Amino acid sequence: MDDISTSALLIALAILIALSAYFSSSETGMMSINRYRLKHLQGEGHRGAKRVHKLLERPDRLIGLILIGNNLVNIAASAIATIICTRWFGEYWAVFATTIGLTIILLIFAEVTPKTLAALYPEKIAFPSSLILSPLLVVMYPLVAAINGITNGILALLRIKPSGDGGDSLSREELRTVVYEAGTMIPKKHQDMLVSILDLENVTAEDIMVPRSDIAAIDINDEWKDIQKKLTQSQHTRVLLYRDSIDDAVGFVHVRDALRLLSKDQFTKATLLRAVREIYYAPESIPLHTLMYQFQAEKERIALVVDEYGDIQGLVTLEDILEEIIGDFTTTTLPAYSKEVSVQQDGSVLVDGSANVRELNKEMDWNFPIEGPKTLNGLILEYLEEIPDSNVSLRLAGYPIEIIDINENMIKTVRVMPEFYKPVSVVTPD
Known part of the structure; x- marks a missing residue:
């Protein structure tokens, strides 16, 4: 090493840091890529997507390969940095200078920056990286297999399978979140339709x-x-x-x-x-x-x-x-309220007591409980536990309600004042 110039060592160190940045960004890009978009691109014949999908079929091998490469270049960088610091600061300060200096350099240029970039643009990092990782996995397969054999044995003791199968499955609630998180990619009306289909079972x-x-x-x-x-x-x-x-x-x-x-x-x-x-x-x-x-x-x-x-x-x-x-079939595209609802000038809403609670919640964006009675009349009667008189006021599920008309033991009309709504978690009689 004494025959190698300091400038040559600095160039080698820069190359090793660049390789470390490559392995770090590849790891983050591969793990951050959208699996559903990846499958879509794979179905369309995208070569990069096919390579990445094949690599992700065995994430243990992929991670093993990346970590082997990353650790090799980091250790080599540490050795070269130690030699450089020994020449610059002497043997006494070399270890201290190497530890502090190389840690800061690796964090900035080989970890935080490349990983942040890969997290923001996973496809732009993962697809080109697969061109190098795929043949590199073939070349280093014996070493990767040996290390994976040991790590998979440890995982087996913990009853964990290394295969990535099943990780892409979504529950109904997760799928609902995906639909709403699609934002402008899926129109609001289409989002509501998709979520309504998911809710049919309930x-x-x-x-x-x-x-x-x-x-x-x-x-x-x-x-x-x-x-x-x-x-x-x-x-x-x-x-x-x-x-x-x-x-x-x-x-x-x-x-x-x-x-x-x-x-x-x-x-x-x-x-x-x-x-x-x-x-x-x-x-x-x-x-x-x-x-x-x-x-x-x-x-x-x-x-x-x-x-x-x-x-x-x-x-x-x-x-x-x-x-x-x-949604309701109508002959006009203009928004209109159902016959059970009449919005007043003062902001209150007159509602027919026979109105379906679920439909009211959907139409008016209210939050009446839907687990019990199906109509607003039934909901109020269950809450009061008796048939009330006209002009009785109450607060139900946070909404101030005034009973306007009662006929034949049924609440015919109520006034709801949503502007005074106060969210509540539990509705109990006063």
Whole structure:
């Protein structure tokens, strides 16, 4: 070493520091790269992505190779720096100067700077690095395999598998976070649709059904003229027929079938009953994604929802499920409130007591609890534990509410004042 000039040693030291920076940035770039984008690029035939993906199939080998290279160049740099410092400062100060000086240089130029750069631009670092790491792994495979054999044996004692398989799996909540973190890459409306699909498993038919009292149905025992009038004025393509009570449901009739009979002058009660289609029943606790699959398998679009005793509780359609995913079907792109909601000039909101709590939360961006009663009327009654009088005020889930109208033991109209909302974690009676 005495025959080698100091300038040559400085050049060698600079090269070793550059190699250390390369190994450090390669490690961070490889580990920071987006695995899902990597798979996408690999599917498109990107050569760099294919090389990186192959290296990441065995992260233990990749990390072993990088650390072997990094430690070799760092130790060599330390030896050369010691020689240089011995010439400059003498043997007494050489160790101290080498330790302090080389540590600072390696931290700045071989660790923090390259790793920060690689974390910010992982693809720009990982793809070119794979051109060197792939053949280097082949050349150094015996050494890497030997070291990995020892480290994998230690990991085996800890019951840890070195394979990277399964690390890319996402739970439903993690996937929800990925969707929202996509930002402008996915439009807000599309984000809401994707998240709604994920939530179908947590929403049941009971949550979105048309309540029994609101089902548009026709009593087949009514006067024939009344039946004709209701059919011709119906806003629905399918109408439920029943005898005296919805509990004695006959079936659904398609308005198209009724019009066909009318056009042939065959429109009578007898022919109408023959045109009735069989009723499809669904339990109120069935998740929406399961109900949607059943609709698809049975070629159905509408079902009556029954409770555990078989009593009819409501009605649900395929359109209701689709609206749960993509939002309400409207004929205008302008924002509009549902018929249960009326926003007042003072900022308060008049809400129908029969309004569905989940729909209110989605439409108004409120936070009423959805684990219990499905309607605002039921939620208030459960909270008060009695049927209140009109003009009674309360605070429910942080929202000031004034009961405006009560009729037939049901809360018909309430006033919600969201501007005075105070978040609460638990709702308990006063």
